[in-house]
Amino acid sequence: MNRTPLRIALLGLSILGISLLHYFTPLHLHYLHDIFQRFYYLPIILAALWFGFRGGLGCALVVSVVYAPHILFQWGEGFTLGMEKYLEIVMYNVVGATTGLLAQREQERNSELERTARGLEESNRQLTVQSERIIAVEEQLRRSEKLSTLGEMAAVLAHEIRNPLGSIRGTAEILRDDYRPGEPKHEFIEIQIKETERLNHVVEDFLRLARPQAAEMRHCSLREELETIVTLTATEARQRGIRLELLPAADELTVTGDGEKLRQAFLNIVLNALQATPAGGSVAITADRTSQGSEIRFTDTGPGIPADVRERIFEPFFTTKPDGTGLGLAVTRKIIEAHNGSLVVESVIGTGTTVVARFPDRG
Ligand SMILES: Nc1ncnc2c1ncn2[C@@H]1O[C@H](COP(=O)(O)OP(=O)(O)OP(=O)(O)O)[C@@H](O)[C@H]1O
Ligand SMILES: [Mg+2]
Incomplete structure (x- = not known):
C-alpha cells in the first residue's frame, strides 16, 4: 500500500490548520501565538521522519513561506519581535534539515541491514538445498552399492547353481537312453530333465533382474503405461472390492525411457x-505436470x-508379507532412478x- 499521498495530505492539513489558528487569533493573545508557532515543528519533524532530508527541508520551507506574511504584515511593527520570529523560521529549516538527514541515514542503515539479512537467508537456503542434494546422492550411492553387491551375489549364485544343473541334466540324458520311451523310468527321467530346465530359467530370470541392463529408450506416454496397468490390475481390484481409478489429467506426459520397465x-x-x-x-492414480516435470501419485486408503517399516521398504528382500x-x-526404485526420476513414499498411519x-x- 502506498501511504505517501495520505502522509502528504496529513502534513498539508496540519500546516493549514496551524496557519489558520495563527491568522485568526487576535494579535494581543501573545502566548497563544507563541504556542502555535511551535506547533509547526510537528509537521516538519514528521515530514523529516517520513521523507528524509528533502522532506524535512521541503516542509520547513513551506512552513516558512506560509508563516512569513504573518510576521511581515500582522506583526509588522517591532523589529526585535520580528527578529525573534525570523530566527524561528531559521530554526524550522535547521530542524527540518538535520532531522531529515538523521532519519534518512537511519533508514539507509536499516535497509542495508535488511539487504544483508536477505542475502544471508538466501545463502542459507542454498546451503540447505546443497546439503540435501549431497545427502540424497550419498544415499543413492549407498543403495546402488547394496544393489550391485546383490547383483554380484546373484551372479555367483547363479553360476554355482547352473553348473551342477548342467551335470544333472547331462547325466539324466545318459540315463534316459537306458530305458525305452513309454517305460515309467524313462518318463521320470524326462521329468527330471524338464525340471532342471525350469530351474535354469528361474536362475536366468533372477540374474536378469539383478544385473543392470541397457535399457531401450523410447518416447513413452506415461498415461498409456498407467492405463495398461489399470487394465491389468482391474480384475484383482474388483475381486478385493477396491475402487481403482486413474484420474483424468490435463496434459499429455511423456518420458524418454523403457516402457516395459516403467510398466x-x-x-x-x-x-x-x-x-x-x-x-x-x-x-487412486494421478499423473500431472509440475514445474519440474511429471509427477505420478498412487494414493491408497490402506x-x-x-x-520403522518405512525406513526399510526400499531394501531388497525386506517384506512384511x-x-x-x-x-x-x-526394483521399482532402481527403474525409476534409471530414468533420472525419484520415488518417495508419504504415509499417514490410519489414513x-x-x-x-x-x-x-x-x-
Ligand atoms: N502401499 C503400501 N501400504 C502399506 N505398506 C506398504 C505399501 N507398499 C509397500 N508397503 C510395505 O513395504 C514392504 C516392501 O514392499 P515391496 O513391494 O518391496 O515388497 P513386498 O510387496 O513385500 O513383496 P513383493 O513386492 O516382492 O511381492 C511391504 O512388505 C509392505 O510392508
Ligand atoms: Mg510388493
Whole structure:
C-alpha cells in the first residue's frame, strides 16, 4: 500500500490548520501565538521522519513561506519581535534539515541491514538445498552399492547353481537312453530333465533382474503405461472390492525411457497398494505436470506404513508379507532412478499411503 499521498495530505492539513489558528487569533493573545508557532515543528519533524532530508527541508520551507506574511504584515511593527520570529523560521529549516538527514541515514542503515539479512537467508537456503542434494546422492550411492553387491551375489549364485544343473541334466540324458520311451523310468527321467530346465530359467530370470541392463529408450506416454496397468490390475481390484481409478489429467506426459520397465515399476506400486488396502477402500492414480516435470501419485486408503517399516521398504528382500519377496520396491526404485526420476513414499498411519514418482523434464 502506498501511504505517501495520505502522509502528504496529513502534513498539508496540519500546516493549514496551524496557519489558520495563527491568522485568526487576535494579535494581543501573545502566548497563544507563541504556542502555535511551535506547533509547526510537528509537521516538519514528521515530514523529516517520513521523507528524509528533502522532506524535512521541503516542509520547513513551506512552513516558512506560509508563516512569513504573518510576521511581515500582522506583526509588522517591532523589529526585535520580528527578529525573534525570523530566527524561528531559521530554526524550522535547521530542524527540518538535520532531522531529515538523521532519519534518512537511519533508514539507509536499516535497509542495508535488511539487504544483508536477505542475502544471508538466501545463502542459507542454498546451503540447505546443497546439503540435501549431497545427502540424497550419498544415499543413492549407498543403495546402488547394496544393489550391485546383490547383483554380484546373484551372479555367483547363479553360476554355482547352473553348473551342477548342467551335470544333472547331462547325466539324466545318459540315463534316459537306458530305458525305452513309454517305460515309467524313462518318463521320470524326462521329468527330471524338464525340471532342471525350469530351474535354469528361474536362475536366468533372477540374474536378469539383478544385473543392470541397457535399457531401450523410447518416447513413452506415461498415461498409456498407467492405463495398461489399470487394465491389468482391474480384475484383482474388483475381486478385493477396491475402487481403482486413474484420474483424468490435463496434459499429455511423456518420458524418454523403457516402457516395459516403467510398466513393471508402476505395477509393483499398484500391487502393493491393492495388497495393503482393505475391501471398500480405494486406490487412486494421478499423473500431472509440475514445474519440474511429471509427477505420478498412487494414493491408497490402506493402514499406512509405520516409521520403522518405512525406513526399510526400499531394501531388497525386506517384506512384511508372508509370501512377499521384498524385491518390488527395490526394483521399482532402481527403474525409476534409471530414468533420472525419484520415488518417495508419504504415509499417514490410519489414513493411507501415497507413493510419488517424479520424472524431470530433461532426462
Ligand atoms: N502401499 C503400501 N501400504 C502399506 N505398506 C506398504 C505399501 N507398499 C509397500 N508397503 C510395505 O513395504 C514392504 C516392501 O514392499 P515391496 O513391494 O518391496 O515388497 P513386498 O510387496 O513385500 O513383496 P513383493 O513386492 O516382492 O511381492 C511391504 O512388505 C509392505 O510392508
Ligand atoms: Mg510388493
